[in-house]
Amino acid sequence: MATKSERINDVLRGLRQGTPEVIGATVVSSEGFIVASVLPNEVDEDLIGGMSASLLGVGERISADLMRSQMEQTYVRSPKGYIIVNAAGPDAVLVLLVTREAKLGLIFLELKRTIVELMKYL
Amino acid sequence: MADVEVRGTPDADEALRLLVDRQSRLLITEGRTRDGDGVMLVTQARRRRPALPVIVMSGSTPDSHAWRDRISRMGAAALVEKPPHLENFVGLVGRMLVPAHGFSGEVVLEGLPDLVQMMCLSRASGALFINHEGEPGTIWFDGGDVVHAAALDKIGVEAFRTMLGWSAGAFNLDRDARSAERTIGVPAMHLLLECARLFDEQRSARPAEADVFGAQRQEWATPAQRAAEYFQRGLELVRERRHADAMREWEEAATLDPQNRMYQSNLRRLRERVRRGDDP
Numbered sequence: 269m270a271t272k273s274e275r276i277n278d279v280l281r282g283l284r285q286g287t288p289e290v291i292g293a294t295v296v297s298s299e300g301f302i303v304a305s306v307l308p309n310e311v312d313e314d315l316i317g318g319m320s321a322s323l324l325g326v327g328e329r330i331s332a333d334l335m336r337s338q339m340e341q342t343y344v345r346s347p348k349g350y351i352i353v354n355a356a357g358p359d360a361v362l363v364l365l366v367t368r369e370a371k372l373g374l375i376f377l378e379l380k381r382t383i384v385e386l387m388k389y390l
Numbered sequence: 391m392a393d394v395e396v397r398g399t400p401d402a403d404e405a406l407r408l409l410v411d412r413q414s415r416l417l418i419t420e421g422r423t424r425d426g427d428g429v430m431l432v433t434q435a436r437r438r439r440p441a442l443p444v445i446v447m448s449g450s451t452p453d454s455h456a457w458r459d460r461i462s463r464m465g466a467a468a469l470v471e472k473p474p475h476l477e478n479f480v481g482l483v484g485r486m487l488v489p490a491h492g493f494s495g496e497v498v499l500e501g502l503p504d505l506v507q508m509m510c511l512s513r514a515s516g517a518l519f520i521n522h523e524g525e526p527g528t529i530w531f532d533g534g535d536v537v538h539a540a541a542l543d544k545i546g547v548e549a550f551r552t553m554l555g556w557s558a559g560a561f562n563l564d565r566d567a568r569s570a571e572r573t574i575g576v577p578a579m580h581l582l583l584e585c586a587r588l589f590d591e592q593r594s595a596r597p598a599e600a601d602v603f604g605a606q607r608q609e610w611a612t613p614a615q616r617a618a619e620y621f622q623r624g625l626e627l628v629r630e631r632r633h634a635d636a637m638r639e640w641e642e643a644a645t646l647d648p649q650n651r652m653y654q655s656n657l658r659r660l661r662e663r664v665r666r667g668d669d670p
Contacts, residue, residue, distance in 0.1 A: 272622055273622055300659070303625060359629070
């Protein structure tokens with residue numbers, strides 16, 4: 269019997285296989301711990317976990333204080349690509365590492381589908 | 391079968407010479423000969439032409455079961471007792487020469503798990519004869535389930551694991567073959583998942599788990615699966631802000647699956663939090 273974490277890993281693996289522009293995906297709990305991840309070997313999991321928690325904190329603060337709303341999504345763009353942090357229910361976020369060549373519209377579409385899948389296990 | 395040319399040979403050496411031209415589509419041989427040529431011929435033929443179907447003719451003897459098993463493991467597609475029933479025998483030869491339906495050909499796959507997965511997903515039955523550097527092995531399927539495996543002197547899950555560890559070889563599939571033995575009772579999906587896990591590990595050059603398949607004796611809980619359970623419990627404890635308890639669970643997970651970077655990363659950061667006194 270697969271655990272929730274293993275099922276979430278399967279969903280992330282499916283996302284990465286179906287969308288080559290997604291080079292890594294991880295689900296981070298609201299406490300800042302990695303619940304599941306499919307990341308390339310060269311990516312530091314500690315860094316992703318820590319940074320995601322920081323992004324999540326800042327995003328939530330901005331949404332709550334400036335927009336009086338809940339954070340849905342934060343993303344960072346660099347010449348090398350994007351890091352997208354998207355809420356996945358009240359207790360987790362989905363973090364995607366995406367190449368610069370990706371079409372963001374398609375990525376967001378895949379992201380929405382993935383979150384619907386993830387919500388079964390989160 | 392008017393279009394079939396039958397060529398007889400006086401001995402195994404001559405038969406092997408005929409096989410080299412690659413025109414032969416079927417080998418029928420006497421299995422039990424005084425000088426053991428029949429057995430040698432099956433072995434050599436499978437080595438040279440792994441996809442060539444082989445029919446072995448045999449007389450019934452008291453030790454025929456063990457002998458049949460030996461011949462099957464060498465890769466014979468069918469074993470026919472003498473005297474053969476003529477119509478059945480002609481039918482068998484016909485099936486071996488011309489597939490009744492579907493496609494035939496040669497394919498090179500990256501690993502055996504792909505092949506096993508294909509057999510399971512298509513709910514196929516039959517025997518998959520594998521030859522790895524002269525070492526034969528067979529996996530039997532029934533309705534998409536892996537029911538029996540034999541390789542070298544091993545049978546069951548152990549043989550299956552051995553064959554998955556082979557990095558290259560040749561295979562031949564006989565969809566008509568059935569195994570009387572059932573040494574594997576694990577659901578096909580479970581075996582498939584384990585196949586995928588092993589294959590992933592081989593590709594990423596990570597060391598395979600010590601005893602992935604041998605874990606059948608431990609109710610199929612592999613170290614990685616047990617680690618995942620500890621990790622899951624730890625996540626729930628973190629949610630309840632019971633960090634010290636969560637740390638114990640994650641330490642178990644990290645010990646059971648030391649290659650898992652996620653466990654190590656979470657554990658390091660949780661330790662840091664506990665050290666800083668974030669635990670209420």
